[in-house]
Amino acid sequence: MPFTVHLLALAAFAQGTSEFMLSGLVSDIAHDLHVSIPAAGALTSAFAVGMIIGAPLMAILSLRWSRRRALLTFLVAFLLVHVLGAVTTSFAVLLATRVVAALANAGFLAVAVATATGLAAPNAKGRATSVLLGGVTLACVAGVPAGAWLGQLWGWRSAFWAVALVSVPAIIAILASVPADSGPHRPSCAPTSARAELRTLRNLRLLVTLLLGALVNGATFCAYTYLAPLTTTVTGLTPAWVPAVLALFGLGSFLGVTAGGRFADTRPVPFLVAGASALLIGWIAFALTATVPTATAMLALLQGALSFAVGSTLISQVLYTATDAPTLAGGYATAAFNVGGALGPWLGGLPVTAGLDYRAPLWVSALLVAAALTLAGAAQALRRRPTARARAITEPAARPCDHLTD
Template identity: 55%
Template sequence: MPLPLYLLAMAVFAMSTSEFMLAGLLPDIASDLDVTVGTAALLTSAFAVGMIIGALLMAALARTWPVRSSLLGFVLAFLAAHVVGASTSSFAVLVATRVVAALANAGFLAVALTTAGSLVPPDKKGRALAVLLSGTTLATIAGVPGGSVLGTLLGWRATFWAVALICLPAAIGILKGIPARPAQQDEPVGPALRSELAQLRRPRLILVMGLGALVNAATFGGFTFLAPVVTDTAGLGELWIPVVLMLFGVGSLVGVTAAGRLSDERPGLVVAAGGPLLLIGWPALAVLADEPVALLVLVFVQGALSFALGSTLITRVLYEAAGAPTMAGSYATAALNVGAALGPLIAAATLGTAVGDLGPLWASGLLVALALLVAVPVRAVIAARRQPDTT
């Protein structure tokens, strides 16, 4: 894979650390800013909503900009949002900084996904996506647990400052590693924007976007509320939270790596094999969460299955959006973050029920079940190996 892909993955690492780190920081943020844990979870949803809006908006604005300038600008805006977030004592301001950071993240990821696909042959998009998403999985392995430890020892603000610092080498890497290709005003950058947006009327594209959103909703719904499961249900100490998050991250790296090749050649196999296992895993985790060993094993397995299935479906979005070469990345980003927005909201609604802290795990299982109910009748669309007709 080309070196620029790994430089893009470095920036994705910084941004994904921020996106996922709240799973280990919500209780601390809630206590410091005098809100409930459920209210603090709005920070995750606010970030996801910003990503949804920003995915299409930023990609449309940046489609005629120089690639390197776009990527660098988005990273620097992301850095600035975290500096403000680390300094504020207002929950409302913190929510606002999460939206701004999400807009920057959305713009970056939309451009990066499209760029990644253009750096490899047309039939290698799945492998390119796996490299790019390795930044996300490494964030769950190292960045998020590290942030959780830092938050436990020094407070949640220290974690926000750390993310801002991580953005600096990412920005330098983009500046040095991504070639400058100034956009020529008299040369078309691809199909007209109206034509690219018209791709969203294609049922096949909407289908795979919806499936990707459902699986990601299950992932975020369960992952966001793992901290209270670890401390309250399993009875483990706070320092076990980063261990559990790291296990989920290691599993996600295994899953996205394994699915990297299969998502190009055998996407139907990934969904057919991984989907039912993922469905069984969330209820099993809820039932066995009070057994620490079972909890650790199942968290790893769910991380692997969630990212294997999710990355495969997002790869299908890129294939189905082949007729929108400058906007395809934004469609994939939007699909991911519709799920990331809805998942924590659905999961948070279960916290006040009889199942308590385990509610999010049951909700994740229901979301996967819904995805499979939709996927089974249209499995031929998911299993298609060739790049689809864009007409």
Template identity: 65%
Template sequence: MSFLLYVLALAVFAQGTSEFMLSGLIPDLAADLGVSVSSAGLLTSAFAVGMVVGAPLMAALGRRWDRRRALLGFLTAFVVVHIVGAVTDDFAVLVVTRVAGALANAGFLAVALTAAAAMVAPDAKGRATSVLLSGVTLACVAGVPAGALLGQVWGWRSAFWAVALVSLPALAALVRALPQGAPGAAEPGRTRGVRQELRALRRPRLLVTMALGALVNGATFCTFTYLTPLATEVAGFGGGWVPPLLALFGLGSFLGVTAAGRLADSRPLRLLVAGGVALCVGWAVFAATAGDQAATVTLVLVQGTLSFMVGTTLIAQVLYAAGEAPTLAGGFATAALNVGAALGPWAGGVALSGGFGYRAPLWVSALLVALALLAGGTAWAVAARRAGSSAPAGDRGRTGGASLTE
């Protein structure tokens, strides 16, 4: 793997830390800026909206530059808005910085996904994707707990400064490592117009794969968002156990992307089917045994692993299927994941508001994965019928993995 790919992963680590760190900073931030906790919670929603809207828009904007300029521009903007966020005393300005930071994050990740796929052999996109997304999983393991600790010791602003500082080595390395290039110069997909790429992205196989990614990611974040009350109110853990449980989930996510890196290119269909079924069953078992502390600890790790293994494989399949939309595919894959990241917590919140208890998000997660399995199985059946075959031709990692539908 290229050194540059690990530099991109470092930047993604900083961005993932920024996305998730507010969960441990909201009360102090609200008190410092004189707003309610619920109002401060809008900062998380602002970031999510910025990611969903920004990913395809920023990917399209990035077409105007070569990848070097796009990546440097987005990462520089990300650093600047975090510095502004760290010094402002105006809540409205902080909201604007969160939206701007999400737009920069979305643009960087969209370009980085396509750049990572271009750095490796045509049959190694899954491995490249797993290396890049390991930055997000390491943010869950180390970045978010560290941000919470910094907030407790030096205040919430220190976490914003830390994200900016961690981004600087990646920015410096990109300046040195990325090759020079003229805007629009000889990069794959530059000869295609935006309309041509958008038409390619409407292919059923791509739409189905992105929908599956949204459902699986929705299931992941449905439970992850409400893991604290689940652990304390249902499993009976003390509050001090929450950071280790979150870190354990993050460790599982790292193991999941690592496993996907080894298997997503050679056996994607088997991984998606077996992993998807295991993931669905695992959420249901977790819901049934959530009152047992040993089961909770075990399933936090297992479900974190399965969730990111299946999710990373689906992203790789988007990149394989989007050969005719190389500059926009990463943006739409990013948007699909963040649709899931918004859908899951909302659905879990609806279940909680309905009085179904803190186990309800686990059942919602199981339902979302079951819907993904049903949608994927239906798409495969339709594709097989159209091809006049009752069985898939087999895993085809070298030609783009398992085709769900054409």
């Protein structure tokens, strides 16, 4: 795997840390800026909305830029808004910086996915995707706990400074290793407009894959969001054990992304079927055994691994399916997964609000994965008996550039 892909993963680590670290900083931010905790929680929602809107929007904006220019623009903007967030005394300004940071993060990921898969061999998109997403999962394992530790030691602003500082080596690395292309980041015979890339959304297989990604990621973050209160109120562990359980989930996610990259390019369909089936069984088992501390620890690790193994493989399948839209494909995948990341916690919160305990989100996660398996089965059955119209949608005619992966 080209070393540049690992450097892009460093930037993904900084951005993943920024996205998730507020979970440990909300109380301090609310106290320092004189707002309520729910108001401070809106910073997380603002980031999620910015990611959903920004993924396709920023990908379209960057279509006529070179990859180096696009990556640098988004990463420098990301760094600068974190500096502004670290020094501001206005909650409104901080909220605005979270939206801009999300837009920059979404644009960077869209281009970084296209860059990573373009630098890799034509049949190694899955491995390249897993390396890039490995930076995000490492943020869950190390970046988020480090941000919380810095917040406790020197205040929440120090975490923002740390994210900005970690972004600097990535900027230097992009300047040194990503070619300074003079033209747009696409082959000369590929589509030359956003409209042309948007036409890939007519591909039914792509739409199904995006929906599967949203469902699986929704299940992941539905459970992850309520893992801390589950650990203390259902499992019965003390709050001191919460970081360890979250770290196990993060470690599992890193292992899952790494394992997924080994199978995503060779046997993706069997891997997805087996992985999603195991994921469904795992969420059910977790809900049934959540009162047992050992089971909670083991299943946090296992479900983290399965969730991200399946999720990263689905991202690679988006890229394989949308070869005519290499940059927007990354934007589509980023948006779909963030839709799941936003809806999953909301859906998990509905039964809790209705009075059920924190096992309920695990059952919601199981239902979401079951829905994904049902959808995949229906799509596969439709593919086996395609009408002339369905064949035209799911299997677009080959074009001169179909052999290109970038």
